[in-house]
Amino acid sequence: MPDRDAALAALNSHLALNADDSAHILEPEVRRAARDLERVTDPKHDLSAAQVLGWYHWLRHLALPAGDGRNDLAAATRFFAPVHRVSPQSVPEPLHRTLQESAVRPPVPEFDPRALATAQARAVDLLTAYERTGQQDVLEQAVAAFRTVSTMLPEDHPSHAAGLNNLGNALQFLSDRVGEIEILEEAVQVSRRAVTATSQGHPERAGLLNSLGVALFRLFERVGDIEVLKEALEVQREAVAVIPQGHHYRAMYLINLGNTLRTHFERIGDLAVLQEAAQLGREAVAATPRNDPGRAAYLNDLGNTLRTHFERIGDLAVLQEAAQLGREAVATAPRDHPNRAMYLHSLGNTLQFLFGRVDDIKVLKEAVQMSRKAVAATPQGQPHRAMYLNSLANALQTLSERTGRPEALEEAVQAGREAVAITPHNHPHRAACLTSLGVALQRLFERVGEIEVLREAVQVNREAVATVTHSDPHRVNSLNNLGNILQTLFERTGDIEVLKEAAQVSRKAVAATPHNHPNRAAYLNNLAGRLLALFEHIGELEVLKEAGQVVREAVATAPDNHPHHAVYLSNLGNILHTLFERTGDIEVLEEAAQVSRKAVATTPRNHPNRAVYLNNLTGTLAALFEHVGDIKVLRSHLIW
Incomplete structure (x- = not known):
């Protein structure tokens, strides 16, 4: 700083x-x-x-x-x-x-305690009415009422900081509702004034620090400035440090700090940070009685942290625990709980991950059901509805892929379009909604073959890439998806400029992916495929050599037990075979035979791709025999 x-x-x-x-x-x-x-x-x-x-x-x-x-x-x-x-x-x-x-x-008139009490009661009543009705004009009146209260409180009044804190919280609600970042920045400023006005050791200081930390965290979500996130962590750590053990709000402060740590992990990738977040979440849940109204929120947040932990380490037991915590959060929250839709949404997301690991159709159907309930429980105009629609679209798309049901895919596209339509252009979640819609539209094109659907998919994916910031960890996924859909458009139209754009976008995806990222090998393989297609149309040897170099890195990056390792080996073999046909270098052809043989050897006999790898190997071996004429060389590469 x-x-x-x-x-x-x-x-x-x-x-x-x-x-x-x-x-x-x-x-x-x-x-x-x-x-x-x-x-x-x-x-x-x-x-x-x-x-x-x-x-x-x-x-x-x-x-x-x-x-x-x-x-x-x-x-x-x-x-x-x-x-x-x-x-x-x-x-x-x-x-x-x-x-x-x-x-x-x-x-300013002489301080009037009765007038202050009346103003405070009106402000609280208005905020309560907003929480009940969701009407924006009621929330705006509540913010105005809290402003009035804060101006009525002299700086030396014992409730001065509390008045500022209440105004800051109300401004956070209003920012969430209308999406204006200036309102959120004012909330941060007001909350800072509240903390500054409170002495060290004051019994309310922890609560004011927590409010400031939450405001800073939300500001980071909007602007992506890592310094804002670091300040949020600093403030929330102080809040946890000063609140006594056994205090009723300690669990809430622990979980808020854990959520910020989880987000910090997503930016820096330090597993120790994520482990600390999980530890704080477990401590918060353990300290909260089963009948405490805040327990559902803590269960939900801990489940989200464990799901992120699974994404990093791949431990199925961790993901199963996350799903169990999500189910308990939903079961614990009353049906009229204001955050019940959020818990349903989180559980639906976790179940989608779980389905991806266990391939149990019951789990996927449960994920769709939870996402449907989250959307149904969220009226039009509520700020989180777009996020819930986006998750529902993802779940329905997966269901369509698994079952072949076209109506599920059509509903996914409909939900995705609504999510994009109701998300402001400057909202941080708009890129995610656009990306999901783009993928659903691509799947719909593959089903119906309508070129207008494909062009809409390209347009949506281009906007997703243009919307997401360079520091956003989801940018890589948006770039990869755009590369995929551009290649599909090229295959349909034959427009070489589209293929060139697909290759350039894929280069950006690879460049933006850390070397230890689990998807780096897949992005490298996608780029290699586009470069090979580009070579086949323009005939530039340097493009083919780049394709070979890229797919070599994909093979080197993916461990031998990676589920797609054989795919990368086979693709490397094909590119090397093509490079031999262009250069006549027999050593390149021998290497092509070697890697193609390994692709076959590492693929189970009942795998659907084994026949393809065998066919590629056969073609390479035939070319090798034609050039060396030595049956011993041919026998050395046979699969027994």
Whole structure:
């Protein structure tokens, strides 16, 4: 994290660049610079920082389309207020009147405890009404009411920090509902003020730290800034450290820290971080009585962590435990529980993973059932409905592949389209929804053969790649899917430019995949196939050599017991055979025979691909015999 002076200089440099490019202020790195400055200083008492932050928000307000910059206008006014009192000329002229009027407002009336109590009760009632009805206008009224409460509380009032905390929490709800990142950033800022206003050792400090940690975590989910995630971890660790053992909320703070650690693992891949998350989740569940209303949430979150653990280590027992925890979470939550749909959704996802491992159709049908229930329990307009629809689409697509039922695939496409349609363009989950829809459309094309379905699949996958950030771990999957669908479009249309794009996209997928990633070999193999097809159409030897090099790495990357190791060996044999036909290098042909023989030898006799590998080996051996004419060489490669 930069110090105050460095953060101030960084944001100042961005403001200078904006003089030549008025859209520069909207770039993500400028937003990060502003957050960094807010993180290391208190603008209420640092006029230089307040002035720079005020100009940042003012310029954003001017750069955004009409109506979209209202939150930045409010922030600019707030930051410029202390600056205007001492240096009015340092403030944009259009704000002078507003700031002058606020400066001459009548003094705040004498503190009225009864009025405060009435305002607090109204704010709580409105938030409760929103939780019951889900109406956005009710939530907006609740936020306004909590703002009123926070302004009524003097800074020396014992409830001042609690008032800020309640406003921060309400702003988080509103950000979740409307998807505006500026509201979430304000929630973080308000929650920071609440923590700052609370002394070390204060009995409410742990709760305020936890609220700030949750707000930071949600902000990270939106912006992908690892520094925000690290701050969330730091804050949540402090919350756990200061809350006493046996405290009613300790389990909740443990599980929140565990969830953040799980996300941190997804970014850095350190298994020790994931193991700590699982340990904290187990501690939270163990500390929670069976009749505690929070137990279902802790079971659900621990199940999610164990599912992630399974994805890393592949231990079936861990995945089975995750499924059992998910089932218990669903069984524990009352039918009218506000988070029951989330638990159904999580269980459905875990069961999809379990089906992939055990191939039990009952497990898959249960996954579809859980996902259906999650969608049915979530009304139109609820922020998580798109995520639940996306999971349902994935489960239905798998069901169609397993059973051959076309209606399941058609329903998957319908659910996927709805998920994309209701997800805002700037939402972090939009790329995942687009990717799932793209795969479902590709499967539908394979079923019906309609070129318009295929073109829609390409368009959807292109948008998925364009939407996902470069730091998002799911970007690789989006690139791989786009490469797959582009190759399918080439096979249908014969457009060589489409094939070239498919190869380039696959190169990006491989480049973005860590060397220890479990799917790297598959992405390398896909790239090799596209390069081979490209060579066959343009005849460039360098392209063929690249294909050979890529598939060699796929073979080297996949362990001998990998389920697709024989596929990569056979593909390497085919590419080497083609390279021999172009160069006449007999050593290349001998290597082709060697790897093709290994592909056959490592494939069980009842495997459906064995005949293909035998056929490839036969063709290579025939070519080898034609060139060497030595029956001993031929016999040395025979499979007995």
